[in-house]
Amino acid sequence: MTDRDGALDTPGAREEDRPDSPALSAPPAFAHASEAEMSRILDFYGVRWEYEPHTFPILWNLEGTVVESFTPDFYLPDLDLYLEMTTLRQKLVRKKNRKLRRLRALYPDIRIKLFYARDFRALMLKYGKLALADALSGTSGQVVPTHGSDDPSTPTEPASSPLAPAPGGSTLARRRTHRRRRSSAPAAATAQAAAQ
């Protein structure tokens, strides 16, 4: 990022001509190395992104307390698009697919794209970094957990309520929580539907 000015020294690439570049700030603590790589790709092409800015409740218990939520990895504000990286084991992919279906059912206006391991691999192939794909896929690409779990295969969701701030000021504490557009459906029905 420090070479930003140098990047403008190409013929015709005056600063006023360049598309807007992402804001320069310290990168967040990514949960997975593939997410960090994706952030670099988005930065490269001048696509603004936010890391895990929103948490969506997707399951409530009978008391109406949120028991499951979904926090997409990236939000691309200029495209109004959420991006979820899924480079983990198949078992966790299935779990994430289920959560995604639930998210789409509850929040139909949200645009979200799931990036599977094969998608990430294809991206790395396109950019001539295929060797990196394997290194950054699966649990081997896991970095220091930032979601309160020592087990890298543990799903990154809050143990109790997504509204509760995580200890130690993790990324969870900085998330805003979007409210579901549904207002009066019985919680029991919601829980039953999610269990299917």
Added chain:
Amino acid sequence: MSRTVDLEADVQDVLVSEDQIQAKVADLGRRISEDYAGRQLTLVSVLKGSLPFMADLMRSITIPVRIDLMEVSSYGGASTESSGLVRILKDLSASIEGDDVLIVEDIIDTGLTLNYLLRYLRGKNPASLRICTLLDKPARRLVEIPVDYIGFTIPDQFVVGYGLDYGEIYRNLRFVGVLRPEVYTAGE
């Protein structure tokens, strides 16, 4: 390079044949000629992959047309590490202000490069800015971009030929083919 490259043998399947390409290019040229009749059209080709498509397409267009070339760095390329931002390696050689501009692409997959180019070229104040691509791979799309002229919609496979490369080779194949996976996994 340690192994001998046999261009055609490295291709698993021919996805779009030379005849299919030529027929499609002729059709696109006819449509573009009709749509832009009486207007000042500038074709902007994005190097290097779109070079063969540009050369064939411009000759199938029957109205007066200007051409220009651009090249931008790709993520993972030599300039990536130094800047972390896309670089315009070759800019337009003339103003496009007031022109009807048609971007000529070889393939659109994620849409990231094209999204960048669109923002850049809009800043040059063309009268209109549209897109023509030989190949569209929608399964890979990250940035939704309206594409006005599409030659072929292809499945989610890694393709080479007719300008498309892997490691800067295979561009000179006269067709578009699926590269054998063992070619790009051999070095892993």
